[in-house]
Amino acid sequence: MTSWFGCCWPASRGRQALRATSRSINYALGLGITQFLELGSGDPHISAAHAAIAAARTQPAPRIVLIDHDVIVRARAELDMENQPPDWHRSTFVEGNVFATGWMLASLAKRGLLDLDQRVCVLAVDILHFGEPDINVRSVPRRLARRLAPGSLIAATHLADQPLRPPADTGVLEDLRADTARWRRAHHRCAPPHHLLRSPADFASLLADLDLLHPGITTPGCWPEPDNTANPRAPYTLAAVGRVPEHSGHAKAHNARPQARQRTR
Numbered sequence: 001m002t003s004w005f006g007c008c009w010p011a012s013r014g015r016q017a018l019r020a021t022s023r024s025i026n027y028a029l030g031l032g033i034t035q036f037l038e039l040g041s042g043d044p045h046i047s048a049a050h051a052a053i054a055a056a057r058t059q060p061a062p063r064i065v066l067i068d069h070d071v072i073v074r075a076r077a078e079l080d081m082e083n084q085p086p087d088w089h090r091s092t093f094v095e096g097n098v099f100a101t102g103w104m105l106a107s108l109a110k111r112g113l114l115d116l117d118q119r120v121c122v123l124a125v126d127i128l129h130f131g132e133p134d135i136n137v138r139s140v141p142r143r144l145a146r147r148l149a150p151g152s153l154i155a156a157t158h159l160a161d162q163p164l165r166p167p168a169d170t171g172v173l174e175d176l177r178a179d180t181a182r183w184r185r186a187h188h189r190c191a192p193p194h195h196l197l198r199s200p201a202d203f204a205s206l207l208a209d210l211d212l213l214h215p216g217i218t219t220p221g222c223w224p225e226p227d228n229t230a231n232p233r234a235p236y237t238l239a240a241v242g243r244v245p246e247h248s249g250h251a252k253a254h255n256a257r258p259q260a261r262q263r264t265r
């Protein structure tokens with residue numbers, strides 16, 4: 001079985017994810033957010049989030065925590081971080097399961113890697129669709145909304161089995177579905193986890209605890225503009241950036257009990 005990393009991804013898709021990541025980070029930097037967290041980062045040397053933070057010239061200098069559960073990614077991250085220029089030291093790599101969201105946040109706070117009383121920008125780019133069927137993926141944005149300071153941002157993308165706007169030509173939709181099915185079969189020859197597709201409505205419901213920024217649900221290549229693509233192509237991906245609302249239940253005392261939350265996902 002092929003190693004997961006780098007498997008089956010069309011180059012155009014990578015460019016779109018990169019664009020969504022760097023635009024979201026620049027937006028958050030413009031709001032004065034200095035803490036970033038990338039869920040499912042992959043290797044630092046090809047992480048768009050890591051590159052955007054290393055290149056940022058805002059003061060105070062931003063910092064990012066990169067999380068991935070893959071031991072090979074961790075080994076590469078350790079190599080990547082050695083003997084690098086000072087701006088690379090804004091990134092810290094942590095091995096962990098991002099779907100254990102409560103544990104993850106408590107652990108990062110305990111280690112002093114995240115200040116949960118300050119706003120955070122979370123990059124959930126190309127990760128939520130890896131939630132296995134037994135995982136309640138909606139709990140990830142929900143727990144983030146409860147634990148992060150109001151005004152925090154969550155940028156999320158998700159593979160979809162239908163476009164936002166039905167194409168005028170039904171042949172386009174049939175091609176999209178056939179290409180998506182072919183692409184998923186190819187990807188399933190790689191090591192798990194494998195993607196689960198969601199509709200735009202299901203993606204919206206994942207993010208229901210957040211206030212979505214304009215234009216709501218769009219695609220990674222278009223954010224922050226609406227997607228008016230007439231001929232959507234596979235693999236079709238949705239994107240949105242949500243803000244943690246004031247009434248999200250954020251509480252300092254709640255953030256200080258890592259043991260209690262390790263038992264829940």
Ligand SMILES: C[S@@+](CC[C@H](N)C(=O)[O-])C[C@H]1O[C@@H](n2cnc3c(N)ncnc32)[C@H](O)[C@@H]1O
Pocket residue numbers: 005017018021038039040041042043047048067068069070073096097098099125126127130193
């Ligand atoms: C498609 S890559 C995304 C890389 C990066 N976010 C980007 O935008 O380019 C997905 C990464 O998520 C990681 N991953 C998948 N499931 C995970 C989990 N449960 N916890 C942590 N990392 C996970 C994989 O190891 C892989 O490196």
